[in-house]
Amino acid sequence: MPLRTYDIVGDEYRVGYRKQDAWGWKIALAFFFGDVGAGTFFVSAFYNYMPGMIFGWILTTFFKPAALFMHLGQPLRFWRAITNVRTAWISRGIVGAILFTGFGFLHMVNLKWAIFGPALGGIIFFLAMAGTFIVMIYLGYVLSHSPSLPLWNTGLMPVISLVYGLMGGVTMTLLFGVNSFLAADPAALHFLKTAELILIGITLISILSMLHGAAYNSSTGMATVRQLLFGEHQKWFLGYVVLVGIIAAGLLALTGSTAIFILLLVAITELIGDFGLKMVLFKSALYSPPLSHSTV
Amino acid sequence: MTVKYGMVLDLKRCIGCNACTIACKAENSTPNGIAWTETLSEEIGTYPNVTRVYVPTICNHCEDAPCARVCPTTATYITDEGIVLVDEDKCIGCGACIVACPYKKRAKLKSETFEAGLHKSGEITPFEKQGYPRFTIGTAVKCTFCHERVDQGLLPACVTTCPTEARVFGDLNDPKSEPRKLIQARKGYQALAELNTKPKVFYVD
Numbered sequence: 437m438p439l440r441t442y443d444i445v446g447d448e449y450r451v452g453y454r455k456q457d458a459w460g461w462k463i464a465l466a467f468f469f470g471d472v473g474a475g476t477f478f479v480s481a482f483y484n485y486m487p488g489m490i491f492g493w494i495l496t497t498f499f500k501p502a503a504l505f506m507h508l509g510q511p512l513r514f515w516r517a518i519t520n521v522r523t524a525w526i527s528r529g530i531v532g533a534i535l536f537t538g539f540g541f542l543h544m545v546n547l548k549w550a551i552f553g554p555a556l557g558g559i560i561f562f563l564a565m566a567g568t569f570i571v572m573i574y575l576g577y578v579l580s581h582s583p584s585l586p587l588w589n590t591g592l593m594p595v596i597s598l599v600y601g602l603m604g605g606v607t608m609t610l611l612f613g614v615n616s617f618l619a620a621d622p623a624a625l626h627f628l629k630t631a632e633l634i635l636i637g638i639t640l641i642s643i644l645s646m647l648h649g650a651a652y653n654s655s656t657g658m659a660t661v662r663q664l665l666f667g668e669h670q671k672w673f674l675g676y677v678v679l680v681g682i683i684a685a686g687l688l689a690l691t692g693s694t695a696i697f698i699l700l701l702v703a704i705t706e707l708i709g710d711f712g713l714k715m716v717l718f719k720s721a722l723y724s725p726p727l728s729h730s731t732v
Numbered sequence: 733m734t735v736k737y738g739m740v741l742d743l744k745r746c747i748g749c750n751a752c753t754i755a756c757k758a759e760n761s762t763p764n765g766i767a768w769t770e771t772l773s774e775e776i777g778t779y780p781n782v783t784r785v786y787v788p789t790i791c792n793h794c795e796d797a798p799c800a801r802v803c804p805t806t807a808t809y810i811t812d813e814g815i816v817l818v819d820e821d822k823c824i825g826c827g828a829c830i831v832a833c834p835y836k837k838r839a840k841l842k843s844e845t846f847e848a849g850l851h852k853s854g855e856i857t858p859f860e861k862q863g864y865p866r867f868t869i870g871t872a873v874k875c876t877f878c879h880e881r882v883d884q885g886l887l888p889a890c891v892t893t894c895p896t897e898a899r900v901f902g903d904l905n906d907p908k909s910e911p912r913k914l915i916q917a918r919k920g921y922q923a924l925a926e927l928n929t930k931p932k933v934f935y936v937d
Contacts, residue, residue: 447765449750449770449771449772449773450772450773450774451772451773451774451785451787454836456831458827458830458831458840459827459831463826463827507826507827508824508825508826508870509823509824509825509826509827509840509841509842509869509870509871509872510823510824510825510868510870510871511824511825513805513822513823513824514824516804516805516807516822516824517804517805517824517826518804519804519805519806520803520804520805520806523800523801523802524801524802524803524804524828525802526802526804526826526828527804530804578802578828581798581801581802581832582798582802582831582832582834583798583834583927583928583929584798584831584832584833584834584835584836584927585831723834723835723836724834724924726772726787726789726835726923726924727787727923727935
């Protein structure tokens with residue numbers, strides 16, 4: 437006699453797995469712009485590479501809020517989002533974004549015109565970098581903080597979030613800088629190319645570990661992983677996230693080529709994987725049945 | 733000792749009529765697609781030894797509510813009596829609370845729902861006209877334990893309506909209250925207790 441299993445029931449009045457449907461592409465886009473923008477600024481700042489920093493700053497300061505405003509039900513009240521840093525990771529992330537926007541701008545001004553002295557300039561740089569770090573990592577804490585969705589409730593989520601931010605930063609800095617500052621600094625070019633490969637490797641291992649953990653955490657986690665590997669979200673996950681975002685990006689990066697076309701392809705594939713993962717995490721997440729009476 | 737409101741749902745008595753769902757809708761004028769309480773069904777066993785269980789669900793008004801924890805604006809808060817409410821003037825509609833609730837008992841009010849109306853025809857009934865102004869489009873909504881009725885000494889609408897008295901509401905801090913007595917007599921348990929949200933809705937078999 438087969439053991440009872442649950443179905444994914446959607447909104448039906450049946451006990452079963454229910455889908456997450458409050459977060460979709462708009463907030464995924466907001467987190468994506470924040471990740472990539474903060475990552476690009478973070479990496480470029482270590483080389484004082486102004487175009488990279490400006491690109492990252494614009495992406496996080498304008499594009500991220502624009503996408504967030506599309507998602508919010510009451511966008512004109514957005515300023516209230518920083519009022520619960522005590523417990524809410526969204527508030528902490530917004531504070532990080534504000535730190536990054538303000539001190540990131542001051543850092544770029546200081547770099548261009550040397551307005552502040554070394555001590556103050558150092559503090560500004562540190563605060564800007566702290567802001568970028570928070571923006572890159574906080575999505576992971578937002579997702580893992582809540583116990584409701586087994587796929588998200590893992591300590592790996594902040595790692596995955598951070599690694600994707602750094603990966604985006606490295607690929608974009610390589611793309612923008614290969615014919616400028618990196619042409620004159622082969623050591624930096626070599627470092628960034630190596631870092632790119634390492635980050636792709638870490639991403640792959642982190643995602644595999646996340647799936648493994650979710651699958652053996654609970655039946656809901658297993659049902660979610662089955663959706664990703666064999667079910668409704670297989671095309672997005674295996675296609676865009678794994679094949680394009682990790683394997684294709686990794687193989688292209690492994691060529692070691694610094695041709696602009698190859699670097700552009702690496703960046704595009706990596707960014708497709710980044711956004712694809714956020715979409716697939718949101719779309720595939722399942723809630724556990726409130727009560728279960730599984731019997732044979 | 734302060735009052736701590738909670739509820740017991742008797743699975744032996746629940747017949748799955750969903751009168752509670754309709755009573756809640758009538759009391760709170762919730763729009764289409766939003767039901768603050770629902771009774772789910774589950775078939776157990778295989779033919780010919782099959783039975784059906786009805787599982788009423790409602791916001792659990794958790795003591796350690798994840799929705800309150802993740803809310804960036806403190807719009808979701810817990811009253812002194814333990815009722816979890818949403819301040820619609822503070823809510824920015826980010827949906828973090830909806831995502832965080834393990835029981836999926838929160839919803840976001842969308843403008844298209846109000847525009848379409850209960851009959852999805854674009855025509856708004858007099859019932860909707862009197863009820864909808866209490867809502868702010870774009871914000872999160874949830875069960876309030878009918879706190880306005882409770883403040884007047886009444887019971888929540890779903891409790892009053894239940895024809896089999898499968899819902900028992902009261903003060904969990906009072907050892908002589910009906911919910912406390914039921915929980916102790918019939919070994920009440922919580923939904924998804926392992927998530928440590930400390931729900932104040934208990935189930936008895």
